[in-house]
Amino acid sequence: MSTATAVRPGSGAMFDAIAERYDLVNRIASLGLDRSWRRAAIQALALGTGARVLDVATGTADVAIAIARRYADARVVGIDPSVRMLERGARKLHRAGLDGRVELLPGDAMALPFDAESFDAAICAFGIRNVPDREAVLREMRRVTRRGGRVVVLELGEPRGALGRIARLHVHHVVPWLGAWLSSAPAYRYLSRSIAAFPPPERFAEQMRAVGLVPVHIRSLTFGAAWLFAAECPLDVAAR
Template structure:
């Protein structure tokens, strides 16, 4: 399988742990501040990004959905509200994030409809052709082996099922690029240090975004793992993209 530059970007460069183990440790550490920092650092725009991504599933009316790298279940809860499927399964490697997600699901009275479980996105514990749709928001960057993770999502999708990926990207417009670099290099890691006491986590965010194979390059990854009808759609001056593929 192809190796990508972001595969080697790790939260803690001095650690001997594998990337996925470091990512789990990092998210366990920032779990209680994660939702707040998402809203704060994106000025709330991340909510509209998620809604736009989920809307792209409306035309297939999925009844069983897998949310990979579900974290604190933001997307899982939004999927339920917007699409009303029969069941949503969320999977994540961070037990700390899942704990917050389960609390939110219980508060919403949805424990029978949204199931969260710990698991590795590159070795999904589900049978082939199990889901009508798979979503992953800001998670593919954290895969230790990108192609393997994407191939696993293809495997568990049913024929004609759809994958929707939401991921950060790098803006192309010159003036905005300068602001973006300052924001990602200076504002984001320092906000992470102040609010979560973990600057490494938000420095990792910047480094993993800068090395991720975005736009056409990620579409090539989707094509290479058998997805059809692939496309990407930039959002908010290109700082985020929706990617889509069909089985």
């Protein structure tokens, strides 16, 4: 039985199993592109001075750390159900001297433990694909973000076009093999299945609208290997 079928998606257990090698596999499998994709997503948050930012499905805290480094006055909270991923993230924060500015908490994106409008912006990088109820995540991200604030989702996609064919081979054949080899866990087989199951960008934008978000910026990165969705929380109360 693969890890993907042995654990409940969204519980964090699958990521507990691969936490130690997660960053390494990420960097090699994405050919180092994951960092520039995260940077583009952070830029799309359009953060102001002293912003409070929520990083949903923070994992090993790469996004949270990148935000704290780029915006010296930002306060960041990262949330994830995988305790092992959070432990790795906490070690990275400590090494970066950012413990005081980034808080990591265990929790579920489908039921965020925060009051309405607690944050100026919320981001979820490569996480929403792993959660069973995507609309619940979007609804929660919208609820905890203030009116006029941004909700940004970065997610892997099915690469398109001629060069995309090579990228598809990479995602569906090389990455599962690489992941199994480097982390001795079959979870990476789940990766290509979950990418294929993720809705096309137009459909995902509709899901954003369905929860009251207003998409302002949708962009394909590296031939559609990743997609960036930036939306605004409406200013008027009625739309919320």
